[in-house]
Structures are given as C-alpha cells and as structure tokens.
Amino acid sequence: MERVRVAVIGYGFLGKWHVEKVQKCSTADAPSELVAIVEVSAEMRDRLKVQFPRIKIVAEVKDIIDEVDACIIVTPTSYHYPVAKEVLQKGKHVFCEKPMTTTYEEAQELTKLAQQKGVVFHVGHSERFHLVWEQIKKGPYSQALRGPAWVRIDRAAPFKGRATDVDVVRDLMIHDLDLLLYLFDEWPVTVEAIGYKIRTKSYDFVSSTVTFASGKKCFLTAGRNHVEEVRKFDIQGPHGHLQVDMHNCRLKFFGASHSVSDVLDYQKRDHLLEEHRSFYQAILGHTPPTVSAVDGARAVYLVDQVLKAVETGQVVSLAKL
Ligand SMILES: NC(=O)c1ccc[n+]([C@@H]2O[C@H](COP(=O)([O-])OP(=O)(O)OC[C@H]3O[C@@H](n4cnc5c(N)ncnc54)[C@H](O)[C@@H]3O)[C@@H](O)[C@H]2O)c1
Known part of the structure; x- marks a missing residue:
C-alpha cells in the first residue's frame, strides 16, 4: 500500500478538521487519500456533495467500506462502539476520537477485535501531542x-453546548x-471525586483525586461552565x-537548586495533523500507533471509576490493568 485510502465518518465540529488533515497528509511523509465522507445528516450530505465533488458522500459505512483502507470515526461518542465494530469486522484500520467508547467492556472488545484482525487502532487523545511533554520526558525536567x-491539572472552559451527550469526565477529564498514565508510566491505586450537574443532565464539573x-x-478538575478557558498542569x-500553561x-x-525560574515558550503544534501522521505511519510502517487501543481502553476504565467515585462518594480502589 503506497497511500492510505480514508473515509471520515461524521462531519460535525471536529469532523471537518479531520477531513482537512487527511487532505493535508496526502502530500506529506505519511500519504493518505480522502475517498469518502460518511454523514447521517441529509442536509449536510447535500452541502458536502457541492463542496467535495470528487469525494463519495454517503449515509452509511457499508456503502464505502470496501473502497477504503482506514476510517476516521468522529461521530458523537455513543456511536464510537457500533461504528468501530463494523469497520473492524471488515478488517480496516481505525482512528477513533476520544473517548474510545462509553464503557470499558466495549473498549476491551474493540481492542481484542483489532488484534484479531491485525489492524491499527489509534485513539484521538490529542493532548499527548503537545511538544512540551516530549521536552519534559526527554529533558532535564524529567x-x-x-x-x-x-500534581494539579485544571481543564475548564465556558459553556459551549457541545458534547453534551456525555459528562465532563468523558469529554474533558479523560x-x-x-496524560497521567503517559507522563508517569505508572498505574494509579485509588480515585475519589465530587461532581455537579449545572447546565446539562450529566456532570458539568468534576474534581477528582488520583493516588499513585x-x-x-x-x-484534577474538569469544568464546562467556567468563567474562562484554563488548561494548566502543576x-x-x-x-x-x-x-x-497548555493554553498559552x-x-x-x-528547581530545588535554582534561585530563578526557567521560562520556556514552546511551539504550538497542529495536534490533529500529528495524530494523522502517527496513524498513517503506523499503517504503512507497521509501527505501533502513538495512542493505542489499550491506552484508549485504560483511559475509559479510569473515567468509569471517577464517575463511580462521584456517584458513591467513596474512595474507589482500582483494578490492576
Ligand atoms: N480530541 C479532542 O480534543 C476532541 C475535540 C472535540 C471533539 N472530540 C470528539 O469528537 C467526536 C465528535 O465530536 P463533535 O464535536 O465533532 O460532534 P458533532 O456532534 O459536532 O459532530 C458529529 C457528526 O457525526 C454525525 N453522525 C452521527 N452519527 C453518525 C453515524 N453513525 N455515521 C455518520 N455520521 C454520524 C452527526 O450528524 C454530526 O454531523 C466526539 O466523540 C468528541 O468527544 C475530540
């Protein structure tokens, strides 16, 4: 395979950026080709047919699955599991936006299926792609x-009315x-948490404590009804x-022996483009993806446990995964 033939499934807020990245990668070191867009909205399909006259615009995955090597799943989270399962059963590579699924059991099933079929499963944990994490992990700050x-991580934003089909743990805290698992390379032992429903029927603010x-x-705090945009790691x-300061x-x-602080402004990268490169390189180079199905499933497990801690008000002991 010289070029990965791709379908993007779901053309909403993020899907349009995925379409752009597939097209951008077509001239880069990880070649891809946009073959189709799958979108359930008939109104959107009509617009897409005008915007992308050379691309197949269809309502269902089965209409294009035999013509592609890989699918990028950017539907609302509740559809990730059924859509990914259908794509994997056909033996095609999957890039699935985060969260991988709504439950850990579903994530485990997809992980096994991807292994059985021998295909790449990449999960869209885009925050790993900040240049700064590489600088910290490899450099003197490690x-x-x-x-x-x-450790304190705050991730909050004013209410935007998006991703309200899931709670703020699945949407943001994930x-x-x-990141905790990626940076510390260690599995935590307990979680406790509190949460509030403010603007939607699910938790809009959650604060959790994860112990190693x-x-x-x-x-960790995650909020989607905040007075300002905050993304900070301490x-x-x-x-x-x-x-x-991930926002800026x-x-x-x-440092312990410093009398002045180091200040480093790092370059803002196009995280989505980096994720696409990683995905195509994994397919073409047969290398492991940067964020695997196992990573995605672990994050979903922790989400489930944080929500359990919120619901029960108890400290939750974590299974060893
Ligand atoms: N990595 C990140 O930082 C990040 C940022 C934003 C969103 N996301 C994730 O991306 C996903 C999509 O989010 P969004 O904000 O773009 O949602 P959205 O609601 O704006 O768009 C989803 C699109 O999928 C379409 N759709 C629904 N079911 C479908 C199906 N079965 N087949 C084809 N199309 C279908 C909808 O009609 C809609 O156009 C979510 O899982 C979200 O968590 C990740």
Whole structure:
C-alpha cells in the first residue's frame, strides 16, 4: 500500500478538521487519500456533495467500506462502539476520537477485535501531542515526574453546548487521565471525586483525586461552565515546581537548586495533523500507533471509576490493568 485510502465518518465540529488533515497528509511523509465522507445528516450530505465533488458522500459505512483502507470515526461518542465494530469486522484500520467508547467492556472488545484482525487502532487523545511533554520526558525536567509529588491539572472552559451527550469526565477529564498514565508510566491505586450537574443532565464539573503508589497525589478538575478557558498542569515535589500553561504554551520550572525560574515558550503544534501522521505511519510502517487501543481502553476504565467515585462518594480502589 503506497497511500492510505480514508473515509471520515461524521462531519460535525471536529469532523471537518479531520477531513482537512487527511487532505493535508496526502502530500506529506505519511500519504493518505480522502475517498469518502460518511454523514447521517441529509442536509449536510447535500452541502458536502457541492463542496467535495470528487469525494463519495454517503449515509452509511457499508456503502464505502470496501473502497477504503482506514476510517476516521468522529461521530458523537455513543456511536464510537457500533461504528468501530463494523469497520473492524471488515478488517480496516481505525482512528477513533476520544473517548474510545462509553464503557470499558466495549473498549476491551474493540481492542481484542483489532488484534484479531491485525489492524491499527489509534485513539484521538490529542493532548499527548503537545511538544512540551516530549521536552519534559526527554529533558532535564524529567526528574520532576519521578517519585512522590503533588500534581494539579485544571481543564475548564465556558459553556459551549457541545458534547453534551456525555459528562465532563468523558469529554474533558479523560485527556488528563490519559496524560497521567503517559507522563508517569505508572498505574494509579485509588480515585475519589465530587461532581455537579449545572447546565446539562450529566456532570458539568468534576474534581477528582488520583493516588499513585509512588506517592503522587493528583488533583484534577474538569469544568464546562467556567468563567474562562484554563488548561494548566502543576507538579510540585522534592525536585522543585514545574508548571505548564497548555493554553498559552508556556513552561515554568523552579528547581530545588535554582534561585530563578526557567521560562520556556514552546511551539504550538497542529495536534490533529500529528495524530494523522502517527496513524498513517503506523499503517504503512507497521509501527505501533502513538495512542493505542489499550491506552484508549485504560483511559475509559479510569473515567468509569471517577464517575463511580462521584456517584458513591467513596474512595474507589482500582483494578490492576
Ligand atoms: N480530541 C479532542 O480534543 C476532541 C475535540 C472535540 C471533539 N472530540 C470528539 O469528537 C467526536 C465528535 O465530536 P463533535 O464535536 O465533532 O460532534 P458533532 O456532534 O459536532 O459532530 C458529529 C457528526 O457525526 C454525525 N453522525 C452521527 N452519527 C453518525 C453515524 N453513525 N455515521 C455518520 N455520521 C454520524 C452527526 O450528524 C454530526 O454531523 C466526539 O466523540 C468528541 O468527544 C475530540
């Protein structure tokens, strides 16, 4: 295969950006070709037929599945599982937006199916693609990630009325649950959490505490009815204080032996484009995807446990995955 033939499934808020990235990658080092867009809205399909006259615009996956190598699933979360299952059963590669599924059991089933079929399953945990995490993991600040620490991650935004089919843990906090696993390379032992329903029928604000055996205690908040946009990561421990403002792409570090702080403005990357490259390279180079189905399933498991902690008001002990 020289070029990955792709269908984008779901052309809503994010789907249009995925379509753009497929087209952008067609001239890059990870070649792809946009073959089809699958969209259930007839009105949107009519618009797309005018906008993309050379692309197949269809209502159902079965109408194009034999003509593609891979599908990018950007439907609302509740459809990820049935759509991904249909695509995998046909032996096609999948890029699925986060959260991978609404339950851990569904995520496990898809992980097994992808393994059985020998295809790539990439999950859209785009926040991993901030350049700063690579700089921290590989550089001198990596010491801050080791051993005991106090960690705080805040991710909040004013109400936008999007993704209200899921709660704020599935929509926003999942990014940070995945980041904890990625950065610390350690599996947590307990979670506790509180949450409030403010604008929708599901939780719009959740604050959780995730504890690790190494002595890390992580305080995460996710809110979608906030007065301002916040995306901040703080880690304070024996090595000093590391702070990342993900919204403004700025890292600050005040080390144990420093008398002044380091300030580093890092380059904002096109995360979605990086994810597409990773996906096509995994397919063409037969390398593991940057965010695998196993990673996606683990994040979904943690989401389920945070919600269980909110519902029960109890500290929840985590299974060893
Ligand atoms: N990685 C990120 O940072 C990030 C950001 C935004 C959204 N997302 C995820 O992307 C997904 C989509 O979010 P959105 O905001 O674009 O939603 P959206 O509601 O704006 O768009 C979804 C589109 O899918 C279509 N659709 C629904 N069911 C379908 C089906 N079975 N087949 C084909 N099309 C179907 C809808 O008609 C709609 O056009 C969600 O899972 C969300 O969590 C991820």
